[in-house]
Amino acid sequence: MLIFILKRLGLALIVALTVSVIAFALLRASGDIATALAGEGATPESIAVIRETYGLDRPLIVQYFAWLWDVTRGDFGQSFFFRTDVAGLIIGKIGNTLILGGASLAIALALSIPLGVLAAIYSGSMIDRAVTLFSLMGQALPSFFLGLVLIMIFAIRLRWFPASGADSWKNFVLPAVTLGYYITPPFMRLVRAGMIDALNTDYVRTARAKGLPARRVVFKHALRNALVPVVGLVAVQLGLLMGGSVVVESIFALDGLGYLAYQSISYRDFPVLQAVVLLLSLAYVVLTLLSDIINAWLDPRLRAA
Amino acid sequence: MIAMTTNPPSRTAKTLRKMLHHPSLVVGVAIVAAMILVAIFAPLLAPHDPYVQDISRRAVPPVWYEKGTWENILGTDQLGRDYLSRLIYGARVSLLIGFSVVLISGIIGTTLGLLAGYFGGRVDTLVTFIVTVRLAMPVILVALAVVALFGGSMWVVITVLGLLKWDRFAVVVRSTTQQIRALDYIASARSAGASTFWILLREVLPNIAPQLIVIATIEVASAILMEAALSFLGLGVQPPLPSWGLMISEAKSYMFFSFWLIAIPGTALATLVFAINLAGDGLRDMITPERS
Numbered sequence: 001m002l003i004f005i006l007k008r009l010g011l012a013l014i015v016a017l018t019v020s021v022i023a024f025a026l027l028r029a030s031g032d033i034a035t036a037l038a039g040e041g042a043t044p045e046s047i048a049v050i051r052e053t054y055g056l057d058r059p060l061i062v063q064y065f066a067w068l069w070d071v072t073r074g075d076f077g078q079s080f081f082f083r084t085d086v087a088g089l090i091i092g093k094i095g096n097t098l099i100l101g102g103a104s105l106a107i108a109l110a111l112s113i114p115l116g117v118l119a120a121i122y123s124g125s126m127i128d129r130a131v132t133l134f135s136l137m138g139q140a141l142p143s144f145f146l147g148l149v150l151i152m153i154f155a156i157r158l159r160w161f162p163a164s165g166a167d168s169w170k171n172f173v174l175p176a177v178t179l180g181y182y183i184t185p186p187f188m189r190l191v192r193a194g195m196i197d198a199l200n201t202d203y204v205r206t207a208r209a210k211g212l213p214a215r216r217v218v219f220k221h222a223l224r225n226a227l228v229p230v231v232g233l234v235a236v237q238l239g240l241l242m243g244g245s246v247v248v249e250s251i252f253a254l255d256g257l258g259y260l261a262y263q264s265i266s267y268r269d270f271p272v273l274q275a276v277v278l279l280l281s282l283a284y285v286v287l288t289l290l291s292d293i294i295n296a297w298l299d300p301r302l303r304a305a
Numbered sequence: 306m307i308a309m310t311t312n313p314p315s316r317t318a319k320t321l322r323k324m325l326h327h328p329s330l331v332v333g334v335a336i337v338a339a340m341i342l343v344a345i346f347a348p349l350l351a352p353h354d355p356y357v358q359d360i361s362r363r364a365v366p367p368v369w370y371e372k373g374t375w376e377n378i379l380g381t382d383q384l385g386r387d388y389l390s391r392l393i394y395g396a397r398v399s400l401l402i403g404f405s406v407v408l409i410s411g412i413i414g415t416t417l418g419l420l421a422g423y424f425g426g427r428v429d430t431l432v433t434f435i436v437t438v439r440l441a442m443p444v445i446l447v448a449l450a451v452v453a454l455f456g457g458s459m460w461v462v463i464t465v466l467g468l469l470k471w472d473r474f475a476v477v478v479r480s481t482t483q484q485i486r487a488l489d490y491i492a493s494a495r496s497a498g499a500s501t502f503w504i505l506l507r508e509v510l511p512n513i514a515p516q517l518i519v520i521a522t523i524e525v526a527s528a529i530l531m532e533a534a535l536s537f538l539g540l541g542v543q544p545p546l547p548s549w550g551l552m553i554s555e556a557k558s559y560m561f562f563s564f565w566l567i568a569i570p571g572t573a574l575a576t577l578v579f580a581i582n583l584a585g586d587g588l589r590d591m592i593t594p595e596r597s
Contacts (some may be wrong), residue, residue, distance in 0.1 A: 011434075014434070277446055284440070
């Protein structure tokens with residue numbers, strides 16, 4: 001188990017470093033940083049001064065390691081647009097995105113677990129088909145369209161929830177529903193497939209043959225095993241969740257990390273974008289590492305891989 | 306598709322009969338085929354020029370509204386352009402981008418997956434590493450950033466999505482190739498002196514074709530949605546090109562008084578993606594009967 005963890009940790013570290021090189025290259029590909037930092041109407045002299053103070057005249061490889069060293073200490077440089085420290089900017093916005101992500105995940109799990117179980121128990125029936133149809137529709141409905149429709153109905157016509165901002169819990173309801181519905185289908189499919197497999201395993205058959213009540217078989221024996229891959233999917237779907245939050249936060253003008261990323265792209269504020277991309281990649285690497293370890297701990301057969 | 310037409314007719318007929326047992330496949334394929342026809346014959350079907358603006362006829366509602374006219378069946382947009390014509394031409398943008406992206410991502414992903422699955426060892430380690438790095442990158446942010454850098458055009462969108470969205474192809478092709486590689490007929494082809502390239506092309510590839518088609522349908526749908534999202538955010542296809550995502554974005558501020566302006570392209574987009582996924586689901590059921 002220790003060797004497995006060390007191997008995975010090593011791989012995660014190499015992946016993280018590769019991603020950091022890509023994120024670094026992204027900023028350099030965007031144009032001359034010294035000119036961007038100096039702002040509009042700067043003289044060549046002031047640009048040259050900035051180039052020297054920020055060490056932008058050094059070879060790229062030296063700059064990369066200097067940047068990497070700063071990043072490991074939590075220093076992501078200066079924002080071109082907001083003219084502030086990138087790290088502070090991100091810390092100020094990350095809370096809203098975590099609330100939105102958590103609420104959406106809760107909605108997705110609350111929808112997908114019962115529906116997935118129901119579809120698996122009555123596999124092939126009308127219920128199963130209705131659940132599959134619901135999931136296909138969820139996949140087909142673009143999140144930005146659903147978001148606008150919800151604004152139209154619940155913010156403009158009914159006035160139950162605000163259409164934009166992040167001032168109270170009410171601001172998070174519509175975005176969380178939009179994002180939650182968007183990420184529900186993959187979870188539902190996985191719960192359904194996992195439950196069908198679990199219901200066909202020997203130990204569930206044995207439990208049934210022993211005459212245990214159906215409800216106990218389903219919830220105690222089968223569901224527990226069907227949920228193992230769902231843990232892994234939560235990590236993998238982080239990308240989907242983040243991608244979705246860029247769109248959803250922009251529609252609802254919810255001041256979080258996704259909206260910040262969208263703004264940073266619109267304003268060509270590449271240090272901010274670089275930091276967000278790097279953080280998201282790291283979050284993905286850490287979460288997949290954790291889910292690999294949890295799964296290997298639950299199922300020793302996976303440790304050989 | 307090629308494999309299906311070169312087969313003896315009896316097998317094609319059998320495949321067709323099998324297809325009819327999956328109603329979701331039939332419905333999905335029918336809707337997608339209709340949309341493809343609309344896209345191809347857009348110039349013949351569109352009642353007006355999708356680019357001609359008429360300031361005197363802005364945001365005219367569709368015909369089923371009180372103020373609607375038969376002149377513009379689906380009304381006009383905020384610049385007075387015929388909405389039905391824009392919708393019809395929009396199908397071209399969505400389908401062209403969806404299929405082109407999958408052509409690029411399919412080739413990249415299948416090549417990587419074939420190599421990793423067939424050779425194993427260090428090649429497999431390398432490919433798995435590349436896939437892991439790719440999965441760690443947030444697709445939408447990288448795509449948005451690249452479009453911001455290189456400027457929004459249809460070809461930039463196609464290239465960037467094609468270069469990013471090959472992961473599912475690589476993962477599935479890799480594991481399927483691993484299974485096929487262990488089979489007897491690959492060993493016999495090798496002992497008969499067939500080259501590796503020949504084996505991959507003629508023995509392995511045809512046998513993973515069913516899985517490839519299923520992933521390709523899912524990926525076309527996903528690419529269409531992604532283009533719509535990029536265009537909606539203003540970093541995809543640029544105006545005046547009628548992309549459904551862009552149409553929703555442009556009509557956003559008129560939503561309160563003219564809701565149809567976002568409802569019509571939104572419904573078209575959802576219907577197309579729904580139909581493609583329905584067809585993909587049907588295909589999957591057909592290929593793996595034990596699952597259904």
